[in-house]
Amino acid sequence: MLKVALITPAGRGSRAGNRATATRWARLLRELGCSVRLAAPDEDFRQPHLANPPPDLVIALHAWRSHAAIRASRQVFPECPLVVVLTGTDVYRFQHSHPMTFLDSLEYATALVGLHAAIADDIPPRFRSRLHTVLQSALPLPPGAPGPGRRYFEILVAGHLREEKDSLRAALAVRDLPSDSRLRVVQMGRAYSVEWAHAAREEMACNSRYRWYGDLPHWRVRQWMARARLMVISSRMEGGANVVSEACVAGLPVIASDIPGNRGLLGDDYPGYFPVADTEALRRCLLRVERDPAFVAALREQVLARAPSFRPEAERDALARVMAACGLNCQARIAQVRMT
Missing domain, CATH: 3.40.50.2000 (Glycogen Phosphorylase B;)
Incomplete structure (x- = not known):
């Protein structure tokens, strides 16, 4: 042995x-x-x-x-x-x-x-x-996992709060949306500093479309993967995030920052990239996802095609x-x- x-x-x-x-x-x-x-x-x-x-x-x-x-x-x-x-x-x-x-x-x-x-x-x-x-x-979601809620169009951000992840970018992108938008950002992950925890709490206080749930166990994250309509990965740098693998295996569409670590997993032809730290570009992507079912279907088809690699x-x-x-x-x- x-x-x-x-x-x-x-x-x-x-x-x-x-x-x-x-x-x-x-x-x-x-x-x-x-x-x-x-x-x-x-x-x-x-x-x-x-x-x-x-x-x-x-x-x-x-x-x-x-x-x-x-x-x-x-x-x-x-x-x-x-x-x-x-x-x-x-x-x-x-x-x-x-x-x-x-x-x-x-x-x-x-x-x-x-x-x-x-x-x-x-x-x-x-x-x-x-x-x-x-x-x-990554493992597939368990049979019978709950599907997306109907009241809100929930967007998942899963990752510890730190500079490399540009962790509040999705929250910033859903500020000041049209009143008829159902977009909501749900974030989970440990804050790597007191400053990051304070920033997340301050964002919740002024942004009704954002909620941070802290460091949840993995099974709870997987529950949210089943419930969410979309995942945002806004990182400034990644070595190959396992959360991308999990999203692909779960058939969860991804909007990702345009960095090598995301392209190296999702492929150069993936249509769901936005420029790093570009709040306006991410906002446009999220509004498109909410309003364009064909775009969502294309993203889901791409992540499912990548799933066997993971x-x-x-x-x-x-x-x-x-x-x-x-x-x-x-x-x-x-x-x-x-x-x-």
Whole structure:
């Protein structure tokens, strides 16, 4: 049985995207016959539970935040293959603000993983031969999930409140709409600072079309996916948001900011993009969605066409291909899983 050390900067109990990815990957790697141990970037790799026996593979989520662990794993296990997973803040922030740390992590890596299909264009060319794409998966909504409400045209925003997400853009876009509009924005996610929480509460106080429900468990988010008519993803940067995968599998149309991380999941021909931080453009998109059923149908057709790419078995097979690139063969186990 292959032993995998999976490093994530998001601790136990966190609802951050890195923790969700690590938890899901641990399950998929176990399906491939691996023994998986989750570790924090500051753990001592000489501890018995990590070093005896040594891992056959180390996977580190986040090149910048896990840099110390990436270096330590190379020192303690110099022969062990190392996979570094590139996040949105890695590629679109820390690559520019902390280039030495970011590039050092990439130099150590046996293989690199990007979570959307366009990330190769955004890293130095010399690393592209090591890059593999693993699209994050999602499960379909449970049978009998409630459908959209009739009173309001509810728009879902699911993601923690922080600068990278441009979190209040949808709320700003539904201010001062025509009185006959039924558009309402429902947002959920933890505020990353007191300032973001205050901003969300202030917006609720002055904007009757906006409600923020805070950090809800995942099952509640999925309930809202079933109820909403549309999802808005307004991020300034994304490494490949899992919420896009979930929307596609749920058949929930998406209006998304025009950034590589969204295009790398939805495709260049997707008709539902708006310019980053452009409130007026987003407002026009939302009013069109409310008034143009044919446009909504086209968006839904596109996300459903993308849904097979986000199945759990597709993500598991992509992880197996990354392992094969590192010299670790899981093909027999994949064949066994597919037969069961």
